[in-house]
Amino acid sequence: MAEREETDSAPLWPVIVTLLLAAAAWCANLYYGLSLESDARGLFGDMFGAVNSVFSGFAFVGVIYAIFLQRHEISIAKKEIAYTKTILDEQQKQLSLQNQETKKQAFESTYFQMVRLFTDITNQIDLQKMGKSGMMVTKGKDAFPVFLERLRKAYSPLEKSLYGGHDFESSYEAFYQEHNTELGHYFRMLYNIVAFIDGAEIENQKFYAKILRAQLSDAEVAILFYNGLSQHGVQKFKPLMERYGLLKNLNERDVSVPELRERYKVSAFGNPAKDPGAPRD
Template sequence: MKKNKESNKESGNFIVFIAISSLVLILTMGMTIVIGLYADEGKRGTFGDMFGFANALFTGLSFIGLIVTILLQRKDLNTQREELKKQTNSIHIQNFENTFFQMLNLFHSLIDNLEYDDGLNLTKGRNIFPILRSKFNEYLQEIITAENIKLQPNIPTGKRELLFSKLNVGEEHITKAYHKLYLHNRNNLGHYFRTLYHIVKLVHNTPDIDKKFYISLIRAQLSSAEQILLFYNCIHFNGQIKFKPLAEKYSLFKNIDYSLLPNVNSKFLIKQSAFGKTESKK
């Protein structure tokens, strides 16, 4: 609508210019003829010079008209160029979205085919992630308990659970526990995180798109247990180099359930930008 108004305005300006030029032309010719007819015989010799003045004026007006025409054509070309650019951007976004949503469909298909067999029950699909998170907690508790028994061998068995809840879980503990979880579930976790990483990487590497919007769509696909496991994966050497920077850049842990982390200080093992925050640890 705005472009139509601008185009109408330019057309109106051009018509006004033509009208004014025509009026000047008629007035000049009329004045020249009147002066030529009513001048005395001694001044008739200058009559041709007046036509020469009129010719010069008309030539000047023609030149100005040519310039206006060129300017209008250039404006028209710029408009066409902008339209072409918009069409190109539209095709670019359409091609990206085709690939993006195909990869999301592949991701969901992968999740539907996941299986976890504990020897008693076979769990399928997204339901395996709460189980894997619980297994991680078991491994983490075993590691920390064993470490503290080594340091304090006289701790009664009944107090080990209480001791574990008060411990400050560090990066080394999480890395060891996740590594054990990964070794026992390599097929599920490896395929899952590789696919998720490439979807995030696709958004990261594609220019001229609303990256925050598409990342929010990715984040919306993740359950609470999946976000927690992704957090551990980014701390582990599997995802520390490539996936962790993307998680921090695009706030992949925004709205994460902190109660599922080993303790409050665990979140400081990664930049707070990963949680959609800018503040640092005090």
């Protein structure tokens, strides 16, 4: 800033030269007048008025120079305003980037805490079943293949199902009610994580959905597939599953009735090329 002010400062040498010339002319006239005889001094005094005119001219020059200085100062002020505006714009950009980074850090902190909680909920699943050697306990992700096998028995369109129902909705509802203690909390937490991603003001939301999707085993994805078509997921969870491709890793052999796939948009299976409205990976 100091260098800018020195560079833009108005030159003072015209004023100094003008004042020196005026002082020199006035002293020269005074000296010359005092050197004359008394009779000639009166005549010279009348002529000295012409010098006063010169001084008036110098005063006019001073006014012009003052106007020049004023314009110069205005020009400097405009440059300073433009320079200040540039700095403020840059600070605004930096502040915006800082706000975005702060939001991202806050989001990621909450997001990964939710993922850890979801992992804990999954690990706490405790499924008991009677085996040949007595009661068997299956925990965590290992319980989902058991869930899937029981769901297949619950929904068997070609034969009477385990729960006596033939349509998907009633068969799944009976299965869900039997295992609501284990699956209810699981699906609510999973839905809340995806909804949290969807509502966050961050870039690349699909990236965080991929991280979550990577936590799911094949059996979990299959159970999620069926849950999204039930009354527990069709209204709120199913659209998010389609938006973020949560069924991309679905194994075809885990879908007992292929026609159920048609109830989903293809984007649910991570195929946005066939669904222009779906976000891309």
